[in-house]
Amino acid sequence: MSHAIPARATTHSPPATPWWLDGNFAPVTAEVERAPLEVDGALPPELVGTYVRNGSNPVSGVSPHWFFGDGMVHGVRLEHGKAAWYRNRYVHTTMYEARAAFGQGPPGGASNQSNVSAIWHGGRLLTSGEVGLPYRLDPATLDTLGPFDFAGRLTSAFTAHPKIDPTTGRLHGFGYGFVPPFLTYWIVEPDGTLSHSSVVDIPASTMIHDFAITEHHAVFWDLPVRFDLAAAVAYVKDPTSGIFPYRWDPATGARLGVMPLDGSGPPRWFDLDPCYVFHGLNAYEDGDQVVVDVCHLDSIFRPGQTLGNGLATHRWRTDPASGRVADTVLTDGRIGELPTRDPRLVGRPYRFAYLVENRPSQTTVDLGGVIKLDVGTGDQQVWDPGPGAHGGEWLFVPTSDGEDHGYLLGFVYDTADDASELVVLDATAVANGPVARIRLPQRVPYGFHGTWIPG
Numbered sequence: 001m002s003h004a005i006p007a008r009a010t011t012h013s014p015p016a017t018p019w020w021l022d023g024n025f026a027p028v029t030a031e032v033e034r035a036p037l038e039v040d041g042a043l044p045p046e047l048v049g050t051y052v053r054n055g056s057n058p059v060s061g062v063s064p065h066w067f068f069g070d071g072m073v074h075g076v077r078l079e080h081g082k083a084a085w086y087r088n089r090y091v092h093t094t095m096y097e098a099r100a101a102f103g104q105g106p107p108g109g110a111s112n113q114s115n116v117s118a119i120w121h122g123g124r125l126l127t128s129g130e131v132g133l134p135y136r137l138d139p140a141t142l143d144t145l146g147p148f149d150f151a152g153r154l155t156s157a158f159t160a161h162p163k164i165d166p167t168t169g170r171l172h173g174f175g176y177g178f179v180p181p182f183l184t185y186w187i188v189e190p191d192g193t194l195s196h197s198s199v200v201d202i203p204a205s206t207m208i209h210d211f212a213i214t215e216h217h218a219v220f221w222d223l224p225v226r227f228d229l230a231a232a233v234a235y236v237k238d239p240t241s242g243i244f245p246y247r248w249d250p251a252t253g254a255r256l257g258v259m260p261l262d263g264s265g266p267p268r269w270f271d272l273d274p275c276y277v278f279h280g281l282n283a284y285e286d287g288d289q290v291v292v293d294v295c296h297l298d299s300i301f302r303p304g305q306t307l308g309n310g311l312a313t314h315r316w317r318t319d320p321a322s323g324r325v326a327d328t329v330l331t332d333g334r335i336g337e338l339p340t341r342d343p344r345l346v347g348r349p350y351r352f353a354y355l356v357e358n359r360p361s362q363t364t365v366d367l368g369g370v371i372k373l374d375v376g377t378g379d380q381q382v383w384d385p386g387p388g389a390h391g392g393e394w395l396f397v398p399t400s401d402g403e404d405h406g407y408l409l410g411f412v413y414d415t416a417d418d419a420s421e422l423v424v425l426d427a428t429a430v431a432n433g434p435v436a437r438i439r440l441p442q443r444v445p446y447g448f449h450g451t452w453i454p455g
């Protein structure tokens with residue numbers, strides 16, 4: 001990457017700094033506004049809306065894990081070929097206001113960091129930290145309006161990965177708990193009314209980061225990363241201990257649950273080999289089988305392990321006769337994570353997923369450029385920003401009819417000049433590289449998930 005922003009000194013950290021506080025994982029401290037922004041290339045005029053991405057940005061400057069910093073959103077407004085503004089804002093949670101570290105007091109309700117994702121649905125911009133209530137933000141300013149409980153109807157946590165059914169416009173999601181009920185499924189109508197909530201029976205408190213929907217089903221993966229109360233207590237006593245409140249426990253078993261999308265009955269469970277999955281690419285129905293594509297880890301959170309191992313893209317296919325899941329590797333190409341898909345094909349047969357390359361590393365998360373994966377053939381189209389540049393999640397924004405017809409938006413950080421850009425790629429021509437790069441007034445730390453507010 002190259003651009004004309006004056007180079008600043010690259011942050012050098014002592015070797016003892018954990019990877020999630022090092023380099024561009026390190027938090028930024030300023031809340032900045034800049035308008036308008038310089039653009040290299042041609043910003044597609046049909047992109048009219050606001051891109052908002054959430055991430056972990058500890059206000060104290062330190063955190064015990066990448067997952068446990070205060071939420072900070074970074075937004076870029078695009079209008080008719082211009083980049084109108086950039087701004088970043090802490091999510092002003094009760095924990096942020098109190099300058100409280102994760103684990104100081106029981107997490108839940110408003111007491112969470114709201115640092116994982118941003119969701120636009122029902123005319124509301126929400127952030128989620130997957131623990132406790134979401135927070136509502138003003139989409140025009142990104143200022144925090146407060147915790148949001150759907151008029152008292154949300155009785156569980158709010159996943160960072162709800163899914164919008166492209167046919168009905170309903171938002172389907174869940175929350176998992178440290179105490180029973182361990183899993184609750186809910187549905188929000190297109191007008192923002194929470195219309196359904198029901199308990200899904202699972203035997204233990206496990207970490208369930210994402211799920212999938214199909215045309216007729218909600219699909220849960222209940223995997224053996226188990227809440228560890230003793231570890232959580234030790235962690236609360238000393239958040240610098242490095243003790244993680246979840247642990248790998250293959251004896252808990254691994255299962256895929258397929259339940260009616262309207263929540264009218266319990267899931268049918270299909271056995272899996274122990275593994276862990278943060279993110280699904282997509283899912284769909286194929287006759288009486290359900291197909292789920294996932295970013296599959298062999299394990300995670302073994303003692304002393306802050307990263308998972310054995311990342312690969314897998315396809316799960318339920319077998320109603322055996323009650324098991326057939327598990328195959330989907331591609332032998334580059335490895336990716338933080339998958340997205342064309343939102344018009346959520347839960348439907350699809351061809352393409354878009355991932356950020358996860359370059360092999362035993363000591364850090366080394367993110368690269370775009371992998372556009374054809375899930376039918378396993379073929380990949382790649383854009384690599386170069387070894388010193390690092391992307392994140394690529395959000396797909398549709399602009400014309402047909403799968404893949406749209407643009408990919410994502411922040412890219414360049415180590416060489418310690419600066420970030422919002423990069424825009426034509427999804428149909430990923431290998432051609434960016435069609436536009438928007439220069440940002442400060443670096444954007446690596447983060448998690450974004451959303452698009454159209455119009």
Ligand SMILES: [Fe+2]
Nearest residue numbers: 160209279449
């Ligand atoms: Fe996620």
